[in-house]
Amino acid sequence: MADTTSMTTNPNTHPNPHPAATTGTTGSAAGGPIPTVIADRVDIVYRVNGTGAGRGSATAALNRMLRRKQTEKASGVRKVHAVRNVSFTAYRGEAIGLIGTNGSGKSTLLKAVAGLLPVENGRIYTDGQPSLLGVNAALMNDLTGERNVYLGGLAMGMSREQIKERYQDIVDFSGINEKGDFITLPMRTYSSGMAARLRFSIAAAKDHDVLLIDEALATGDRSFQKRSEARIRELRKHAGTVFLVSHSNKSIRDTCDRVLWLERGELRMDGPTDEVLKEYETFTGGPDKPKPKPKAKPKPKPTPDSAPAQSQAPDSTSGRTTASP
Numbered sequence: 354m355a356d357t358t359s360m361t362t363n364p365n366t367h368p369n370p371h372p373a374a375t376t377g378t379t380g381s382a383a384g385g386p387i388p389t390v391i392a393d394r395v396d397i398v399y400r401v402n403g404t405g406a407g408r409g410s411a412t413a414a415l416n417r418m419l420r421r422k423q424t425e426k427a428s429g430v431r432k433v434h435a436v437r438n439v440s441f442t443a444y445r446g447e448a449i450g451l452i453g454t455n456g457s458g459k460s461t462l463l464k465a466v467a468g469l470l471p472v473e474n475g476r477i478y479t480d481g482q483p484s485l486l487g488v489n490a491a492l493m494n495d496l497t498g499e500r501n502v503y504l505g506g507l508a509m510g511m512s513r514e515q516i517k518e519r520y521q522d523i524v525d526f527s528g529i530n531e532k533g534d535f536i537t538l539p540m541r542t543y544s545s546g547m548a549a550r551l552r553f554s555i556a557a558a559k560d561h562d563v564l565l566i567d568e569a570l571a572t573g574d575r576s577f578q579k580r581s582e583a584r585i586r587e588l589r590k591h592a593g594t595v596f597l598v599s600h601s602n603k604s605i606r607d608t609c610d611r612v613l614w615l616e617r618g619e620l621r622m623d624g625p626t627d628e629v630l631k632e633y634e635t636f637t638g639g640p641d642k643p644k645p646k647p648k649a650k651p652k653p654k655p656t657p658d659s660a661p662a663q664s665q666a667p668d669s670t671s672g673r674t675t676a677s678p
């Protein structure tokens with residue numbers, strides 16, 4: 354089984370295996386664009402235990418251990434082939450959107466680039482340290498926002514001094530304290546949007562070689578999304594590479610100049626944002642416009658005949674659930 358591999362400093366050691374796959378603006382040094390991530394015919398397969406009879410029970414687990422020599426299927430292991438034969442090269446200074454319908458393999462691919470999942474076949478070469486910022490990034494819910502800023506900062510390799518220096522900026526960027534002193538409350542008291550904002554703010558406090566963002570922008574409100582998009586553009590300027598997984602075509606359009614479209618684990622398209630989104634929107638049945646508000650139905654004019662019928666109709670409050678105090 355192959356695994357994520359660090360690139361050597363000499364790019365010639367691992368020449369770009371698929372130069373034609375790359376488009377868009379690329380950060381470049383005197384010698385040309387500098388590759389930061391190369392995925393070379395990557396397959397990623399999950400193995401799910403306990404799909405046979407007696408699933409989940411201790412006896413089933415014991416049986417599986419004893420019947421090691423049996424085929425995976427017979428011992429109740431099922432394979433999910435999440436990413437199939439995917440190749441691309443990302444360069445410094447690029448912001449790359451990862452799109453695809455649910456279950457198409459976006460998060461899986463991102464985790465593999467971060468080195469958190471092994472690949473079944475192929476190789477992933479990365480230059481520098483990739484950092485995955487997911488909505489489920491591992492901060493501790495029982496700790497205050499403040500403690501989590503330190504925890505997250507330390508986890509990203511920042512020193513205490515650096516975190517202390519940037520602490521106020523992180524809190525201000527997150528907007529957590531806009532509605533009160535929430536930063537001193539445990540994170541479990543935050544709404545999902547607030548928690549995602551704090552995670553993004555912590556991750557964005559550092560300049561990353563390769564920053565992998567999984568849907569974090571979707572949870573913030575519009576003004577936070579704008580700040581985040583501006584920060585992503587800044588990160589790119591500092592010669593990093595940003596990958597953004599999102600179901601919001603608008604976020605992708607505003608932030609990325611190149612898009613990888615995955616479908617059923619396969620790389621369906623790799624190209625400039627507009628081109629790929631155009632095809633994707635045709636595939637999914639149109640751009641992701643905000644849903645129009647349902648128009649209020651014009652009330653029928655009361656007539657003497659209809660009046661009794663109207664009084665029979667359910668009133669507007671029927672079906673509503675009222676929260677008990």
Ligand SMILES: Nc1ncnc2c1ncn2[C@@H]1O[C@H](COP(=O)(O)OP(=O)(O)OP(=O)(O)O)[C@@H](O)[C@H]1O
Pocket residue numbers: 399400401433434435453454455456457458459460461462
């Ligand atoms: N831990 C896991 N164990 C087994 N299968 C998994 C696991 N995580 C994901 N999968 C499967 O891998 C495939 C790709 O999932 P993945 O989460 O990467 O898709 P995605 O494109 O990020 O989806 P979404 O847009 O819904 O977040 C799916 O078929 C999913 O069921």
